[in-house]
Amino acid sequence: MVYMDNAATTQVDKKAAEAMLPYLTEAYGNPSSMHSAGEKARIAVNAARKIIAERINAFPDEIIFTSGGTESDNIAILGTAYASTENRQEKSQEGAKERKNHIITTKIEHPAVRETCRYLSRRGFKITYLDVDAHGFIDIEQLKRSITEETILVSIIHGNNEIGTVQDIEKIGKICRDRKVRFHTDAVQSFCKVPIDVKEMNISLMSICAHKIHGPKGIGALYIKKGTPLERINFGGHQERNIRAGTHNVPAAVGFGKAVELFTDADLEMMAQYRDMLIEELAKIPNTRLNGFWQKGDYEKRLCNNVNISFELIEGESMLMQLDNEGIEVSTGSACSSASLEPSHVLLAIGLAHEIAHGSIRFTLGRFTTKEDIKKTVEKVNIVVDKLRKISALSK
Numbered sequence: 001m002v003y004m005d006n007a008a009t010t011q012v013d014k015k016a017a018e019a020m021l022p023y024l025t026e027a028y029g030n031p032s033s034m035h036s037a038g039e040k041a042r043i044a045v046n047a048a049r050k051i052i053a054e055r056i057n058a059f060p061d062e063i064i065f066t067s068g069g070t071e072s073d074n075i076a077i078l079g080t081a082y083a084s085t086e087n088r089q090e091k092s093q094e095g096a097k098e099r100k101n102h103i104i105t106t107k108i109e110h111p112a113v114r115e116t117c118r119y120l121s122r123r124g125f126k127i128t129y130l131d132v133d134a135h136g137f138i139d140i141e142q143l144k145r146s147i148t149e150e151t152i153l154v155s156i157i158h159g160n161n162e163i164g165t166v167q168d169i170e171k172i173g174k175i176c177r178d179r180k181v182r183f184h185t186d187a188v189q190s191f192c193k194v195p196i197d198v199k200e201m202n203i204s205l206m207s208i209c210a211h212k213i214h215g216p217k218g219i220g221a222l223y224i225k226k227g228t229p230l231e232r233i234n235f236g237g238h239q240e241r242n243i244r245a246g247t248h249n250v251p252a253a254v255g256f257g258k259a260v261e262l263f264t265d266a267d268l269e270m271m272a273q274y275r276d277m278l279i280e281e282l283a284k285i286p287n288t289r290l291n292g293f294w295q296k297g298d299y300e301k302r303l304c305n306n307v308n309i310s311f312e313l314i315e316g317e318s319m320l321m322q323l324d325n326e327g328i329e330v331s332t333g334s335a336c337s338s339a340s341l342e343p344s345h346v347l348l349a350i351g352l353a354h355e356i357a358h359g360s361i362r363f364t365l366g367r368f369t370t371k372e373d374i375k376k377t378v379e380k381v382n383i384v385v386d387k388l389r390k391i392s393a394l395s396k
Contacts, residue, residue, distance in 0.1 A: 048257030164306025
């Protein structure tokens with residue numbers, strides 16, 4: 001099998017798995033315990049925290065561990081919303097209290113952000129969804145116009161999970177800093193694949209996770225800039241700065257740190273090279289369209305591992321199943337909602353018609369993707385496209 005669905009999850013690097021093993025069977029103490037076994041586990045967790053912090057130019061105590069990107073997004077958005085109750089203003093005549101309740105996001109967010117904002121909108125928060133252009137970039141001027149005195153948070157995805165477009169986070173962060181609005185970015189797909197400096201980019205909150213970079217599932221992190229007000233959204237112990245209660249997943253935290261260490265600039269360049277090869281070869285197939293911005297060799301405006309192609313006159317689900325039969329594993333639409341028959345909200349937001357959006361396939365590479373994988377993928381895609389177009393009702 002050729003695995004081309006690394007945006008959904010990745011193979012755990014063997015070195016990361018090996019680093020985790022002692023904390024499953026030997027150093028299995030609870031980091032919150034005061035005895036020696038607990039101390040050993042606590043040292044391991046904090047070592048991983050330091051590795052992650054250094055990767056984004058943060059302080060270790062600005063990193064809290066979570067169960068993954070979804071929980072990190074939820075803590076960032078809900079925690080900010082709940083903290084907004086501290087910013088109450090007295091109405092001059094009625095004496096009632098109101099809170100700042102405006103959040104700005106985009107039409108191409110991951111469901112972890114999108115559904116959290118929908119939840120808040122049903123509870124009285126005002127949500128502005130920014131438009132994107134045909135490549136998936138937001139309109140900076142629309143962002144500026146949308147910020148008001150009631151805005152408490154801007155949440156904009158860094159590298160899009162479906163089409164790979166990478167937003168200009170530094171420019172967005174500067175606008176938010178100048179307007180004194182907190183800025184959150186979902187960097188689950190971009191972490192380690194795009195250079196990130198939370199200080200230069202003026203990021204207040206940032207969500208990341210391990211299983212997109214060849215680390216284990218079930219572990220993520222949230223960067224919280226010092227001084228950023230945030231209310232807890234779950235209750236229990238006092239772990240993770242009293243923000244995220246629950247016993248630490250020590251082995252996963254160790255594996256996360258190791259995965260970050262193992263991800264190098266050479267990996268980025270290799271993936272970008274193979275990505276470009278795949279794009280150029282698939283573009284030779286008639287009636288295809290690349291979704292998202294692309295410039296050869298660039299991995300700061302498009303994720304180094306993302307190729308999203310629309311194949312006209314074909315249903316994406318049929319193509320996915322045929323490719324699977326041919327030994328190529330891909331996804332159609334968002335991997336997190338691939339069971340849905342609805343077209344991708346991201347592809348609709350960039351202007352694709354429903355029938356074109358339905359025929360879109362996402363190929364995503366990892367550190368272990370080879371040139372032979374790319375060649376086999378191109379070969380099998382050509383076979384499947386030709387086969388399906390011959391029998392497609394859409395072509396008649």
